Amino acid sequence: MNTLVKPSHQKPPMPSWRDTLKTLWDWRVLCLLAMGFSAGIPILLIFSSLSLWLGEAGVERKALTFFSWAALGYSFKFVWAPLVDRLPLPLLGAWLGRRRSWMLLAQCGVVLAILGMASTDPAAGEDALTRMAMFAVLLGFASATQDIVIDAYRIEIAGPEQQGLLSSAYIAGYRLGMIVAGAGALYLASYWGSSKGAYVFGAWQWTYGVMAAIMVVGMLTTLITREPAASAQAPRQPSGQHLRLLGVFLASVVAFVGVFAQWGNAMGDVKTGPLLGLLLEAVRMAVSLAAAFGVGTVLVKRGLASREQARTTWVMPVLDFFARYGARNAWLLLALIGLYRISDIVLGVISNVFYQDLGFSKIEIANAVKTFGVVVSIVGGFWGGLLAARIGVMRSLFWGAVLSALTNLGFVWLAYAGHHVSGMYVVVAADNLAAGFASAAFVAFLSSLTNVSFTAVQYAIFSSLMTLLPKTLGGYSGGMVDAMGYPGFFMLTTLMGLPVLLLVALASRLQAKTLPNMT
Incomplete structure (x- = not known):
């Protein structure tokens, strides 16, 4: 059951531009x-x-x-x-x-x-x-x-x-x-x-x-x-409790690294295609995380660390999120968080290699991508922030997802055009403008989901989930390009963005009653 309290719609008086600039x-x-x-x-x-x-x-x-x-x-x-x-x-x-x-x-x-x-x-x-x-x-x-x-x-x-x-x-x-x-x-x-x-x-x-x-x-x-x-005013606990909790964490990390490394050694030089390799790596990651969780749970049950402290540290921020939004809304929101940036992050892993393969020099890449592109992304960020305040976070989120997916088609064109400097600037401008817009809307969205009692932890969970699947997929971008070529790969990243539009629409509908200020 959702226990959110509807926010007040009464706004404080808007400060003057002079006061704003002073800040x-x-x-x-x-x-x-x-x-x-x-x-x-x-x-x-x-x-x-x-x-x-x-x-x-x-x-x-x-x-x-x-x-x-x-x-x-x-x-x-x-x-x-x-x-x-x-x-x-x-x-x-x-x-x-x-x-x-x-x-x-x-x-x-x-x-x-x-x-x-x-x-x-x-x-x-x-x-x-x-x-x-x-x-x-x-x-x-x-x-x-x-x-x-x-x-x-x-x-x-x-x-x-x-x-x-x-x-x-x-x-x-x-x-x-x-x-x-x-x-x-x-x-x-x-x-x-x-x-x-x-x-x-x-x-x-x-x-x-x-x-x-x-x-x-x-x-x-x-x-x-x-x-x-x-x-400075945070409650203090005995240092022994902190050390025991740290010991549980380090033991869990050792378990994760051990299982992850042994799996890799066992696989050796086994040849797999991109899709099978992705599946095996997903299983590898899941098994390693399960081992880490198992070791941590056993150590806490054996008394190495306080159960209450472990629960307050790792469990309560998650339970709070599900309690505030309800199970159905919470899972939908988590799916949206995990997939929202998939289209541009997966493409971004291979983008510089793509420019290099087209014959662009480091100076050309630096001028277009690392300088011009970053400036454009700042403009896109301000644009996204202004629109989020004007038309609502969820509507901005939807248009950010649309732009992120569609601008990937520019890379398809550039793959066929080859070493085309002007075309590169157009593609970089569109991609970074969309990325800046989507990022600003997404940060506003994530900030609205956190509880002030667990802000640091919940925001870390959301931002971590945002990049987990895209960066894991990005690790296989080289193999995907080898298998389907650059045009096919960029078409695939465009299609990856389509499910996000459905998730944003569903989240908007579910949150219309609980978070009217976001829609």
Whole structure:
């Protein structure tokens, strides 16, 4: 049964434009801008910039797209988000406070992972490629942890009326970070002499070293900003309980990694097609997660950690969501969250390799995709945010899904057109405008679903679910292209977006009575 209380429709008086512009210089806005910049650096160093590096190093396309799985840390961050939310760090916690200590630790992890990648030449052999993958996984884990803390920090330093402005500042900083890690990395690697036909490891080594140094922006912001009052007032529990809960989590992680690795070793070099391989990987992931859950459950029942603490940490945020929306609505909303971005994320994994295969240089890719495209996506984000406020979140969500699917057809045309620079800019503009629009509507949608009592955890669950299936499918994008060619693959990503339209329509109908302000 849905227990939602209908929100009041009475709105506070709208502030003047002068007062609104003054808030842009609030220390919290500037702080979130810098933190967003820090959060935007790692993702492309795992995704597109790394894919170009590996492509120049001669790594085959099929293996190259498997590296997108390194970003699955973003998809599973809900697992350790409760620990980050509740466990204080020794020494650092006493110095900086609960939020900033975790933020600094995560940023140090990001720097170490980037430097580890910089010290590894993927062309040196299979062992080096494995080492590169491990550093990429560490980067995904540390970056996802940073995102968890920044989300919690943003919510705690300001009231609800300021969250829109802080979110905009964070997203703007994030996009700027993506430009630096995307276009900036390609410019630097090209400047230092590496190209598709003339690979230079030193060029990419220096490039990733510069990216690690740029993370000092976020680290300095963490050190000089203030700790939220809400964090300091959080209830404290005995450190022994925290350590036991952490022990359960680590044992579960070991179980997951062990089963996942053993499955891979058992499969060896068995040849499978893209669809069978996807099915086997889905089973592999499910079995590994079941093993982790089983180990954690057994340890809690044996008394290694408090049952009540484990329930409050991992179970209550989920039960709260189902209690507020009812089982039918909850499952529908979760399906929508898990599939909404599938069309553009699956395509995005292979897009830079596609441009490379068409003969576009790194400079052309940097100019069109990493600079022009990111600026267009910021415009699309503002457009989506304005329309969400004007026509409602669910209507914006629907049109975002339509645009995300239809703009993929532009890639079909470009696949036949070949090295067509003007056409590339048109396709990139349409794709990024649609992606920015859809993202803004989707963030508003996810924010509306959270309960303030579990904001950090529930938002981590939603954002993790959003990327889990698309990034898993994206890991097979190279094999799909090999099997059906680029035009067929892009048609497939367009068709992937069609079920999303039905889910949005059903969610709109079900939520019309419970959440009228969203429709």
